Amino acid sequence: MTDLREESSEDVHSTTGMELFRVSRVFRGGQGVHDVSLVLKSQAIHGMIGANGSGKSTLLALMAGQQFPDSGQVLYGGIPVHEHAHTLSNICLVKTHERSWENYTLKQIFSFAALLYPNWDAGLAGELMDKFQLNAKKKYKQLSRGGQSMAGIIKGMASRAPLTLLDEPVIGLDASMREIFYKALLADYSMFPRTFVMTTHLIDESENLFEYMTYIKKGNVAYHGPVEDLSAKASYLTGTSSLLEELTKDKRTLHVERLGGRLLLALEDLSDPSERKHWLDKGVELSPISLQKLFVYMTQRDAANNEREGNR
Numbered sequence: 001m002t003d004l005r006e007e008s009s010e011d012v013h014s015t016t017g018m019e020l021f022r023v024s025r026v027f028r029g030g031q032g033v034h035d036v037s038l039v040l041k042s043q044a045i046h047g048m049i050g051a052n053g054s055g056k057s058t059l060l061a062l063m064a065g066q067q068f069p070d071s072g073q074v075l076y077g078g079i080p081v082h083e084h085a086h087t088l089s090n091i092c093l094v095k096t097h098e099r100s101w102e103n104y105t106l107k108q109i110f111s112f113a114a115l116l117y118p119n120w121d122a123g124l125a126g127e128l129m130d131k132f133q134l135n136a137k138k139k140y141k142q143l144s145r146g147g148q149s150m151a152g153i154i155k156g157m158a159s160r161a162p163l164t165l166l167d168e169p170v171i172g173l174d175a176s177m178r179e180i181f182y183k184a185l186l187a188d189y190s191m192f193p194r195t196f197v198m199t200t201h202l203i204d205e206s207e208n209l210f211e212y213m214t215y216i217k218k219g220n221v222a223y224h225g226p227v228e229d230l231s232a233k234a235s236y237l238t239g240t241s242s243l244l245e246e247l248t249k250d251k252r253t254l255h256v257e258r259l260g261g262r263l264l265l266a267l268e269d270l271s272d273p274s275e276r277k278h279w280l281d282k283g284v285e286l287s288p289i290s291l292q293k294l295f296v297y298m299t300q301r302d303a304a305n306n307e308r309e310g311n312r
């Protein structure tokens with residue numbers, strides 16, 4: 001049997017990274033992941049967002065080879081993730097809750113992890129244990145919700161896996177502990193560049209970590225690309241109500257707010273400079289929308305569309 005520690009994890013990492021081709025995993029009731037094709041840029045931090053139940057955790061479990069697709073292919077380094085132990089030792093999935101860890105102490109959990117991940121850094125694990133003030137003798141099930149998240153983060157970070165998938169890693173963490181995690185992630189990533197995919201509902205505070213964003217909508221990829229491109233997709237327009245109502249009567253708005261005699265609208269697809277100039281020339285003010293707000297508006301619009309479809 002091959003000793004994974006003797007093989008360089010770079011072999012897999014230096015070829016193509018994570019690729020999904022027409023992947024579906026459908027549960028009873030029809031929910032799940034539907035016909036997803038996605039290529040993740042290697043050596044980048046990816047954010048993954050989407051409403052509750054949109055399919056993010058399922059997608060991460062498929063990428064980690066912990067769920068089998070009903071159809072399609074999940075490849076890492078050009079190899080199906082299920083078929084090669086080497087690919088699996090290069091992919092570290094951190095779940096929101098690790099049921100199999102319940103009866104083990106943190107010391108035991110991290111000793112297992114050290115055997116599984118060839119790049120395991122015990123020094124980093126110890127450093128993070130200190131920063132999070134965790135006691136290695138405690139069993140996972142004895143930890144608070146935040147403590148369990150910290151244990152997951154330590155596994156994900158210290159694994160130094162070329163592809164690390166973090167499923168809502170900050171659940172239960174207070175603001176100062178989240179800050180410690182974000183800083184540790186950026187510091188370690190700058191020294192050991194690798195690929196991270198992190199799902200989160202706290203978009204505002206983690207937006208600066210991400211280079212790429214994937215927006216999952218009802219089991220499909222509704223957007224995948226650079227964060228800047230997503231931010232540039234929409235803008236706020238502010239002006240007098242009469243002017244904006246007249247100018248935008250044929251436009252689909254994402255959001256409308258009345259501020260006395262003025263109107264604030266969120267409009268999509270304003271990345272074209274000539275269109276932006278057009279609005280500015282008309283005396284309309286343009287300002288950026290935060291990703292968190294954009295996500296809220298898109299989710300509300302999708303929910304309204306679903307309701308309309310349901311009523312037909």
Ligand SMILES: Nc1ncnc2c1ncn2[C@@H]1O[C@H](COP(=O)(O)OP(=O)(O)OP(=O)(O)O)[C@@H](O)[C@H]1O
Nearest residue numbers: 027028031032050051052053054055056057058059
């Ligand atoms: N084992 C399962 N059996 C049946 N349905 C499932 C199973 N796992 C997930 N689902 C359903 O598939 C859909 C996607 O679930 P998933 O956990 O991937 O969503 P999510 O985007 O991670 O949600 P959240 O943000 O709430 O964690 C949901 O409707 C969920 O109920």
